[in-house]
Amino acid sequence: MKSLIIEYLKKNWNADQAEKIQFSPVPKEQEGDLALSFFELAKEIKKAPIQIAQEVEGVLQKNNTIIEKTNISGPYLNLFFQNDVFFEQVLESSVDFVTQKNKTIVIEFSGPNTNKPLHLGHMRNHALGIAMSNLYEALGANVKRVNIINDRGVHICKSMLAYQKFGNGDTPEKQQLKTDHFVGQYYVRYEQEFKKDPNLKDEIQTMLVAWEEGDKDVRAIWKKMNDWTLSGHQKTYERQGIAFEKSYYESDWYRKGSEIAQQGLKKDIFQKRSDGAITIDLIDEGLDEKVVLRADGTSIYLTQDLAVASQREKDFHPDQMIYVVADEQNYHFKVLFACLDRLQLLAREKLYHLGYGLVHLPEGRMKSREGTVVDADNLMDELSALALVEIQSRNPDLEESVQKQIAEQIMNAAWKFYLLSTSPRKSITFDPKKSIAFEGATGPYLQYAGVRIRSILAKSNINLGKTKPNSSVLGDAEKPLGAKILAFEDTLQQALESKNPTYLVTYLLELAQLWSSYYSANSILKADTEELKIARLYFAQKMYSILEKGLGILGIEIPEKM
RNA sequence: GGUCUCAUAGUUCAACGGAUAGAACACCAGUUUGCGGAACUGGCGAUCCAGGUUCGAUUCCUGGUGAGACCA
Numbered sequence: 001m002k003s004l005i006i007e008y009l010k011k012n013w014n015a016d017q018a019e020k021i022q023f024s025p026v027p028k029e030q031e032g033d034l035a036l037s038f039f040e041l042a043k044e045i046k047k048a049p050i051q052i053a054q055e056v057e058g059v060l061q062k063n064n065t066i067i068e069k070t071n072i073s074g075p076y077l078n079l080f081f082q083n084d085v086f087f088e089q090v091l092e093s094s095v096d097f098v099t100q101k102n103k104t105i106v107i108e109f110s111g112p113n114t115n116k117p118l119h120l121g122h123m124r125n126h127a128l129g130i131a132m133s134n135l136y137e138a139l140g141a142n143v144k145r146v147n148i149i150n151d152r153g154v155h156i157c158k159s160m161l162a163y164q165k166f167g168n169g170d171t172p173e174k175q176q177l178k179t180d181h182f183v184g185q186y187y188v189r190y191e192q193e194f195k196k197d198p199n200l201k202d203e204i205q206t207m208l209v210a211w212e213e214g215d216k217d218v219r220a221i222w223k224k225m226n227d228w229t230l231s232g233h234q235k236t237y238e239r240q241g242i243a244f245e246k247s248y249y250e251s252d253w254y255r256k257g258s259e260i261a262q263q264g265l266k267k268d269i270f271q272k273r274s275d276g277a278i279t280i281d282l283i284d285e286g287l288d289e290k291v292v293l294r295a296d297g298t299s300i301y302l303t304q305d306l307a308v309a310s311q312r313e314k315d316f317h318p319d320q321m322i323y324v325v326a327d328e329q330n331y332h333f334k335v336l337f338a339c340l341d342r343l344q345l346l347a348r349e350k351l352y353h354l355g356y357g358l359v360h361l362p363e364g365r366m367k368s369r370e371g372t373v374v375d376a377d378n379l380m381d382e383l384s385a386l387a388l389v390e391i392q393s394r395n396p397d398l399e400e401s402v403q404k405q406i407a408e409q410i411m412n413a414a415w416k417f418y419l420l421s422t423s424p425r426k427s428i429t430f431d432p433k434k435s436i437a438f439e440g441a442t443g444p445y446l447q448y449a450g451v452r453i454r455s456i457l458a459k460s461n462i463n464l465g466k467t468k469p470n471s472s473v474l475g476d477a478e479k480p481l482g483a484k485i486l487a488f489e490d491t492l493q494q495a496l497e498s499k500n501p502t503y504l505v506t507y508l509l510e511l512a513q514l515w516s517s518y519y520s521a522n523s524i525l526k527a528d529t530e531e532l533k534i535a536r537l538y539f540a541q542k543m544y545s546i547l548e549k550g551l552g553i554l555g556i557e558i559p560e561k562m
Numbered sequence: 563g564g565u566c567u568c569a570u571a572g573u574u575c576a577a578c579g580g581a582u583a584g585a586a587c588a589c590c591a592g593u594u595u596g597c598g599g600a601a602c603u604g605g606c607g608a609u610c611c612a613g614g615u616u617c618g619a620u621u622c623c624u625g626g627u628g629a630g631a632c633c634a
Contacts, residue, residue: 027581039580039618049617074581075617286565288633328631330566357567358631365630390600410600421586422575426568427630434574434587438600441575441586448600456597494578506576509585520593520602540597562600 001034001081001089001486004066013059017041021056025483032071032078033086033483039075049075084472090482091471091538095549097489098140100496106144106316107133109324110242114151114229115159116184118236120359120366120374120430121326126240127419128356129324130555131501138553139496144316147247148308151226152254155187157207160221161200162186162193172228178377180232183225236376240412241555246315248308257303260310260343261293269342282338290335305336310345320350322499327355327425354499357427359419374430383411383436390438395561406559413443413556420554421509423502441509443556446547449512450558453544456524460537469538473531477522478539481514488546492553501554508550515543 002023009018020041026032038052045052050072057070057077068080109129112118129145137143150156163186172182194200210218237243261278264270270278276295282288292303312321323333333353341348358365366373388407395403418435422428438444457464474482487507495503524540527533548558 022578022580024578024580029582035581037580042617076581288565326631327567331632334566355567360630394598394600426575429574431574437587439587440600442600444600445586448598452598452601459597498578502576506585509576513585516601517603519597520599523597525597561598 001086004085004089005034005036005060005079008063008066009056009059012062013056017045020044025487026078030073030076030078031080033081033479034079036077036079037075038077042075053077083475087471087474087478087482087535087539090478090485091469091542093486093488093542095488095545097138097492099493100136100139100141103136103141103319104144104316105133105136105141106146106312106318106321107136107324108146108148108322109133110237110244111148111150111325112229112233113155114149114183114226115156115187116229117178117180118233118376120376120379123240123376123379123415124356124359124419124428125324125326126242127416127555128354128424128501130240130242130416131420131504131553132322132324132354132499134553134555135492135496135501135504138549139492144245144318145243146312147244149230149247149249151249152211152222152251154204154208156222156226157204157211158190159183159187160218160225161203161207162190163225164221166193178232178235179228180230180236181375181377183229183232186225236380239380239408248311250304253307253311254299254304256307257299257305258293258297260306260345261299261303264292264339264343267343269339280335280339280342282335285334285338287331287335287338292339301332302336302339305332306339306343306345309336309340313346318350320352321346322352322354324354324356327357329353330355352499354424356424360427360429362429362431379415379435380411383414384408386436387411387414387438387444391562398561402560406562409557409559410438410444410447410562413447413551414438415443416555417443417446417505420501421505423500443554444562446508446512446551447556447558448562449515450544450547450551451560451562452519453515453540453547454558454560456540457537457544460525460533462534462537464537464541467534469535470531471535473529473535474539477518478536481511481518481543482539484511484514485542485546488550504550504553508547508554511543511547511550515547 006018006021009021022037022040024035024037026035036053036056038049038056042049042052053072053075057072060067060070060079064082066082066085068082070080071078107129109125110118110122111125112122133143133145163183166189167186172179175182177185190200207218211222261270264280265272265278270280270292273279277291278293279289279291282290290302291300293299309321312318325333330353333355337348337351337353340346340351360366361372361374363372384404384407387410388403391398391403391406391410398406414437415435419428421441484507491503491507495501522536524536525533527536551558
């Protein structure tokens with residue numbers, strides 16, 4: 001609808017100025033289908049907004065095939081569309097918009113440690129990573145989802161040492177535990193034992209050195225335990241609908257930064273400090289002087305990340321590289337991006353850190369050492385079990401395997417929607433009761449709206465491909481929903497540009513609310529005339545396809561029944 | 563101590579610098595012959611404080627207050 005108006009104004013008014021008109025929805029209390037405003041344009045051509053509004057109104061009034069009538073309210077020009085054209089646009093609107101064609105986007109998310117299972121913090125990370133990568137993909141980009149595995153270091157040795165000392169050759173199979181949970185036990189065990197015997201710290205150091213030197217036994221334990229953890233993580237990823245293109249392991253990369261450090265030194269981008277450490281001076285960016293390589297030649301996270309980023313550039317030649325990492329690492333990424341840019345490994349414009357606030361519990365921050373971590377698998381099990389109870393009471397005739405599958409779909413909808421409905425920048429206080437709610441502004445509410453539409457479409461017995469709808473029979477009842485449907489494209493674009501899926505979440509919620517409200521007041525299958533029924537069925541189908549597409553981007557499926 | 567982020571109904575969250583700040587939960591009052599009530603309708607109720615920029619500020623700037631993160 002917007003493009004029709006702009007095209008018309010370009011031809012019949014002023015091509016340059018037409019592009020600068022701003023569009024907005026009409027507030028509840030005002031009348032009209034779409035509002036135009038001219039604040040930006042007014043500034044530029046130094047005319048009063050009202051004057052421009054009147055001018056544009058005069059032009060648009062001549063086009064009575066699109067515009068039924070207009071009214072000026074203050075600086076706004078409100079348009080009333082001709083029903084048939086408006087609904088034709090709605091019914092023919094696409095759900096596929098390609099704005100990112102030929103663009104390659106690398107998105108890093110998850111970033112697990114191999115000493116314990118995934119937790120609630122990862123779930124927020126995953127929700128964002130899933131949504132952002134799907135969003136880019138939906139808009140036509142070539143998306144590479146990548147993972148970085150933190151599989152070495154002191155914290156990894158902790159679970160290894162505990163296993164070596166207290167494990168007695170136990171295995172996940174014997175314990176009947178998910179393999180990553182089995183490993184996690186030993187991490188907790190270490191912390192308990194350490195409280196009794198602080199000398200364990202020395203043993204950790206010894207083990208770390210042994211690992212570095214390639215000690216056979218230590219490496220064997222390391223390999224075994226990492227395999228357990230990673231295969232456990234893999235199951236969780238699959239359950240959440242995540243598949244990575246490639247994983248980068250810290251153990252492969254932690255030494256490879258020194259080469260880059262030497263290069264930087266040659267190019268005079270890095271400096272050698274009197275104590276032998278290699279540093280970069282970022283004081284002019286307000287970031288201090290940072291050590292890139294320690295005096296003893298060991299690298300730090302920064303160096304390693306430089307090497308990994310450089311490898312990803314070789315692997316994928318991305319147009320953009322997005323890191324989904326908690327905002328406690330804001331500073332790290334500023335430094336990393338400055339280094340990559342100065343070394344000409346990756347231009348700053350290509351790099352983006354999608355930071356997000358921590359997930360707090362009502363009683364404070366999660367601490368794995370203190371056992372206050374909300375485990376991802378356990379939370380998912382809990383959600384799934386609650387959903388299953390509901391399904392069993394509502395759909396007792398379904399096979400149990402189907403019921404379970406639907407429970408999983410509802411479980412995924414619940415946590416993804418919950419964690420995406422807060423803007424990434426803000427921290428979230430995790431309220432267990434709300435996170436498992438299925439009523440109100442929740443993922444399951446949206447799924448439910450979808451299920452009902454599908455149920456109607458299935459009962460209609462009309463082959464929608466064959467009949468052509470008469471869009472002119474649709475009217476005021478469908479207007480608000482129609483306008484919302486037309487806003488889908490802008491919403492996706494806005495979410496993409498701001499790298500904030502919350503815009504899509506809000507949109508889908510409003511869409512479903514409009515639908516539910518419309519649906520309860522207007523019968524589709526029992527519409528007054530056959531013609532109206534057919535038009536409404538098409539309308540419902542359009543509504544469904546938007547819902548399905550939008551939820552799909554959030555990683556949420558609409559179940560068959562629920 | 564320095565840097566960054568956040569502050570909106572009782573609670574959890576929305577709001578490209580634009581019309582009377584929008585939802586959900588909770589609370590109160592309703593929807594029986596329904597295409598699926600995990601739903602719908604109505605009510606109650608909010609921009610931390612003080613300045614500034616602007617025709618217009620929840621949004622931008624400055625200074626406070628409070629919370630969190632990071633760097634020494």
